[in-house]
Amino acid sequence: MAQGYEVWGLVRGQANPRVRQLRQVLGDVKLVRGDLLDQGSLISAVERVQPDEVYNLAAISYVPMSWQQAELTGEVTGLGVLRVLEAIRVCSGISASRSPGRGQIRFYQASSSEMFGQVRESPQTEVTPFHPRSPYGVGKAYGHFLTQNYRESYGMFAASGILFNHESPRRGVEFVTRKVSLGVAKIKLGYERQIRLGNMGASRDWGFAGDYVRAMYLMLAASEPADYVIGTGVTHSVEELVSLAFEVAGLDWRDHVVTDAAFIRPAEVDRLCADPAKAREELGWEPKIGFEELISMMVEADLKLLSTSDHHAEDSFGPDSW
Ligand code: GDD
Numbered sequence: 001m002a003q004g005y006e007v008w009g010l011v012r013g014q015a016n017p018r019v020r021q022l023r024q025v026l027g028d029v030k031l032v033r034g035d036l037l038d039q040g041s042l043i044s045a046v047e048r049v050q051p052d053e054v055y056n057l058a059a060i061s062y063v064p065m066s067w068q069q070a071e072l073t074g075e076v077t078g079l080g081v082l083r084v085l086e087a088i089r090v091c092s093g094i095s096a097s098r099s100p101g102r103g104q105i106r107f108y109q110a111s112s113s114e115m116f117g118q119v120r121e122s123p124q125t126e127v128t129p130f131h132p133r134s135p136y137g138v139g140k141a142y143g144h145f146l147t148q149n150y151r152e153s154y155g156m157f158a159a160s161g162i163l164f165n166h167e168s169p170r171r172g173v174e175f176v177t178r179k180v181s182l183g184v185a186k187i188k189l190g191y192e193r194q195i196r197l198g199n200m201g202a203s204r205d206w207g208f209a210g211d212y213v214r215a216m217y218l219m220l221a222a223s224e225p226a227d228y229v230i231g232t233g234v235t236h237s238v239e240e241l242v243s244l245a246f247e248v249a250g251l252d253w254r255d256h257v258v259t260d261a262a263f264i265r266p267a268e269v270d271r272l273c274a275d276p277a278k279a280r281e282e283l284g285w286e287p288k289i290g291f292e293e294l295i296s297m298m299v300e301a302d303l304k305l306l307s308t309s310d311h312h313a314e315d316s317f318g319p320d321s322w
Contacts, residue, residue, distance in 0.1 A: 231274020
């Protein structure tokens with residue numbers, strides 16, 4: 001890895017098809033089995049890997065699914081954080097009477113701007129109160145407070161990044177940026193004629209995932225653990241996103257976009273906008289890629305993907321991964 005890290009990924013389930021996808025983009029990652037629903041498996045994973053740092057990016061992360069499977073979302077997105085923290089605590093021998101020593105495992109929790117939900121102020125900072133609007137947002141708020149609590153209770157190096165929407169050509173196709181970039185590419189190449197979308201009026205602070213991963217790394221490299229809002233400070237509506245994506249391909253969105261009530265959520269987060277001042281001042285972090293560049297990158301990547309396909313990656317665990 002560019003930073004000289006040996007990276008391990010936690011894989012759940014039997015013959016998980018995502019291993020194949022992972023191998024296509026990141027051949028060097030080692031894999032260990034484990035499941036956020038299974039405390040013992042996480043303890044075994046920490047014992048096996050002996051990590052210096054643990055990044056908990058795992059969640060049921062598609063907001064609409066959190067209404068359909070609310071209990072599972074609570075278990076994975078919420079209680080999963082507790083199980084990872086407990087695995088680190090137990091493996092490190094930390095207790096109420098035994099503090100972490102030097103060289104302790106550093107923990108990063110992927111908190112979310114969805115915790116702000118129906119926002120109390122704008123832009124949102126590390127101290128803006130939460131009003132989550134989905135079971136997903138509620139689960140993330142639990143994980144966020146628990147991360148703070150383990151820091152305060154046990155002195156663990158536990159940092160929480162409140163990340164606003166972060167996108168790239170690797171984004172899952174269920175999320176709106178990728179749904180649109182892939183849809184535009186399909187229309188441009190003549191495979192499809194329209195995209196069906198939900199609320200075009202919602203606004204998000206969309207940034208580039210690569211910039212945000214750099215922020216996560218900086219949080220764990222800091223001298224003290226803390227919470228940081230990570231976003232660009234600029235917000236755009238879904239309609240602006242759609243308009244730009246079609247423009248990149250030389251098309252007019254009005255000819256191709258249909259609104260569909262099936263994609264309207266039971267409760268919506270209308271508008272999110274980050275104030276990343278603390279990350280800028282304390283971590284020296286700033287995003288390098290803006291909204292226009294990001295959306296152009298995604299549309300162009302999908303045009304290329306649909307023109308050239310490559311499916312030759314390995315889908316097995318390495319022999320040393322067990
Ligand atoms: N997915 C989707 N599909 N969203 C749509 C659509 C559609 O057809 N039409 C409109 N939208 C609107 C949604 O209603 C929402 O307001 C906005 O587009 C963004 O939706 P998503 O891309 O699904 O992302 P999200 O904001 O709900 O959540 C993402 O960002 C969070 C960080 O703030 C996810 O990555 C979360 O896991 C993450 O925590």
